[in-house]
Amino acid sequence: MDFRYPPDAEVFRAAVRAWLAANLPAELRGVTVRDDLTPELVERLRAWNRTLADAGYAGMSWPKEYGGRAASVIEQVVLTEEMSRAEAPGPINVIGLSNIAPAIMTYGTAAQRSRFLRPMLRGDEIWCQGFSEPNAGSDLASITTRAVRDGDHFVVNGQKVWNTLGEYADWCELLVRTNAGAAKHEGISCLLVDLRTPGIVIRPIVTITGGREFAELFFEDVRVPASALLGPLDGGWKVAMATLSHERAGVASLHLQVRKRVARLIEDARATVVDGAPVTADPMKRRELARAYMLAEHMKFLADRALSASVLGRPPGPEGSLAKLVWSDTENAIAATAGRVLGPAANSGRWGEQRVYVRATSIAGGTTQVNRNIIAARVLGLPRSRTPRSSPPRRTPRLLVGAGFIPARGGFAATDSCGRGQAPPLRAEDGRASRAGR
Numbered sequence: 001m002d003f004r005y006p007p008d009a010e011v012f013r014a015a016v017r018a019w020l021a022a023n024l025p026a027e028l029r030g031v032t033v034r035d036d037l038t039p040e041l042v043e044r045l046r047a048w049n050r051t052l053a054d055a056g057y058a059g060m061s062w063p064k065e066y067g068g069r070a071a072s073v074i075e076q077v078v079l080t081e082e083m084s085r086a087e088a089p090g091p092i093n094v095i096g097l098s099n100i101a102p103a104i105m106t107y108g109t110a111a112q113r114s115r116f117l118r119p120m121l122r123g124d125e126i127w128c129q130g131f132s133e134p135n136a137g138s139d140l141a142s143i144t145t146r147a148v149r150d151g152d153h154f155v156v157n158g159q160k161v162w163n164t165l166g167e168y169a170d171w172c173e174l175l176v177r178t179n180a181g182a183a184k185h186e187g188i189s190c191l192l193v194d195l196r197t198p199g200i201v202i203r204p205i206v207t208i209t210g211g212r213e214f215a216e217l218f219f220e221d222v223r224v225p226a227s228a229l230l231g232p233l234d235g236g237w238k239v240a241m242a243t244l245s246h247e248r249a250g251v252a253s254l255h256l257q258v259r260k261r262v263a264r265l266i267e268d269a270r271a272t273v274v275d276g277a278p279v280t281a282d283p284m285k286r287r288e289l290a291r292a293y294m295l296a297e298h299m300k301f302l303a304d305r306a307l308s309a310s311v312l313g314r315p316p317g318p319e320g321s322l323a324k325l326v327w328s329d330t331e332n333a334i335a336a337t338a339g340r341v342l343g344p345a346a347n348s349g350r351w352g353e354q355r356v357y358v359r360a361t362s363i364a365g366g367t368t369q370v371n372r373n374i375i376a377a378r379v380l381g382l383p384r385s386r387t388p389r390s391s392p393p394r395r396t397p398r399l400l401v402g403a404g405f406i407p408a409r410g411g412f413a414a415t416d417s418c419g420r421g422q423a424p425p426l427r428a429e430d431g432r433a434s435r436a437g438r
Contacts, residue, residue, distance in 0.1 A: 009074045016057070016082040023051060030087040033094075033165065033213045034357070042126075042168050045092035049123025058091045059101070059121045066105065066117045073311050077253070084256040095164055096120040096127030100173045103190075103242045107231035112192065116171070129243065130160040130174035130193070130217060137162075137363075138370045140175070140240065141184040145219065147176035147191060149226070154178075154191060156199075156222040166215030167204040169195055173243065174224075179234045190236035192228045199223070209357050244366075254327045255299035261334055261354075262296040265289065268351070269341050285341045292337045295330045302326055322379065325371045328361040 005013070028048055031041070052058040053067070060076045062068020071079075083090060091097050101120055104112055119125040136142040145158025156176055163169070172193045179187030195202065199222035205214040231239040266289055272279045279285045302323050335358040338346045346355060362368040376382040 005074065005078065009078050012075055013078045013082060016079055017086070019055060019057075020082060020086040020088055023055070024086055024088045028089055031089045033092070034209075034211050036210070037168065037212055039168075042092065045089060046123045046126075048089060049091040049093055052091055053122045058123075059097055062097075062101065062117075062121065063105070066101075066113065067121045073307060077307060080253045081256065084260065091123055092165070093120060093123045093126050095129060096125075096171075099129065099243045100127050103173070103239050104192075104230065106242055107190075107239050109227075111227070112230065116192065125170040126165055126168055127171050127173065128163045128166045128169035128195075128215075130163060130172040131240065131243075132162045133159060134161055138367045141188065141237070143175055143177055143188065145174070145176050146180070147178050147189060147224070149178075150223075152226050153223045154226060154228075156191070156193070156219045156224055158219050160217040160219075161214075162205070163215050163217055164213055166202055166217055167212060171195060172217065173230070175236055175240055178236075182234060185237045187234055188236040188240070189233055190230040190239040191224050192230050193222070193224050197222050197224065207357070207360075209353050211357075253303065254323065255296065255303045258299050258327065258330055258334070259296045261331075262289075262292050264350075265292060265334065265338055265341070268338075268345070272342050272345050274343065279341055279343075288337050288341050292334050295333055299323070299326055299330055322371075322375055324366055325368060325375065328368055331358050331361045334358075 025044070025048065028044065031045070049058060056069045057079060059066070059068040060071040060079055062070070064070045069075075097120065101117060104116055108116070116125075120127060130145075131140060131143075133143050133145060136144065143158075145156065145160065147154040147156045149155075154176070156174070158176070160166075160172075160174070163172070166172075172195055174191045174193045176189055176191055177187055178189040181187070193200075195217075199220045201218040201220070203216050203218070204212045205216060206212055207214065230236075266280075269280050269285065269289055270278050280289070306323055335351075335355045338351045339355060342351060346352065366374075377384065
């Protein structure tokens with residue numbers, strides 16, 4: 001297989017690299033939404049978002065009629081690689097640009113597309129997703145937030161949680177239950193909600209690392225115009241799936257941060273001295289580092305597989321779930337490797353934070369357990385379980401482990417959602433659409 005980029009892609013790469021060198025503010029280099037966001041930093045990131053949009057580097061895949069570039073998949077990948085190389089933050093409105101905008105383009109009215117897409121592209125209005133609830137994460141169809149029609153408005157009551165950038169968002173793509181008597185997948189609608197509407201309370205969630213990238217939203221008798229309905233009434237499940245398919249497809253680029261993290265681990269290992277010698281002098285530690293390097297490179301090949309599917313014109317499919325699953329396992333493996341290789345030095349600083357944060361990777365963007373069910377049904381073709389609950393569970397092979405996708409050694413045996421040892425035997429059950437976080 002030829003992994004070289006075509007000549008025109010390299011010309012584009014040179015142009016992007018030169019533009020970033022000339023335009024990226026030094027104070028924004030390396031900044032992410034996981035950093036300690038403040039209103040001042042958010043405004044600087046909004047300004048950077050506008051700079052990207054004006055240069056045609058935000059909404060690269062958007063059609064030109066909506067202000068995008070209609071860029072090829074290869075161009076989008078090149079931009080992502082160069083942004084990563086320069087440690088440039090992406091658009092702050094990444095949820096809106098990548099996930100919500102495609103749903104508005106597909107299901108929105110002409111008035112909705114005209115009203116929302118341009119401010120979304122420039123970061124003038126930040127968006128969040130109001131999907132997950134305290135009792136509806138991976139089983140998204142179990143949402144209970146209600147919207148009742150009252151004249152030309154919907155009255156909304158309920159709660160959402162794990163909303164990325166919810167504290168700073170202006171608008172929310174909100175899933176609500178509009179028909180309690182319908183099947184749970186069929187009684188859901190999607191509303192585009194102004195978060196400044198009376199009756200909405202936003203509470204930031206401070207994570208264990210001290211970050212504030214998440215929030216929870218409370219709705220009490222919130223009146224939302226009926227014109228805010230995105231897609232058909234009671235047809236919000238299709239809108240949600242359009243949003244989530246783009247979210248999972250985006251994880252194919254996660255190998256960039258993983259490979260960068262491994263490179264930093266190797267650098268730190270060379271600089272860490274134990275008993276008068278760098279830890280890399282220990283052949284067992286070098287073996288650990290080599291394994292981490294290979295896992296990161298494996299992610300790159302998996303991303304290339306997803307990229308190939310996109311280049312060939314196939315819609316987002318199970319590659320996103322597969323890449324996300326491998327990413328979360330790899331991130332946890334790298335964090336564990338850092339602990340074994342660096343020793344006490346991995347308990348503080350960036351590795352101390354990463355080793356605490358990394359557990360979230362098995363939840364955000366689709367839980368590991370649900371992603372395994374998606375892969376079981378759509379990749380491996382395993383049947384859905386019809387075993388009654390009162391019967392002994394039918395055992396199936398542990399997915400991916402030892403199946404040529406993920407090595408069986410080194411900590412990749414299935415764990416529960418908290419990473420506590422061996423999980424019960426996996427049942428290839430319902431393959432329900434996943435939703436965790438945002």
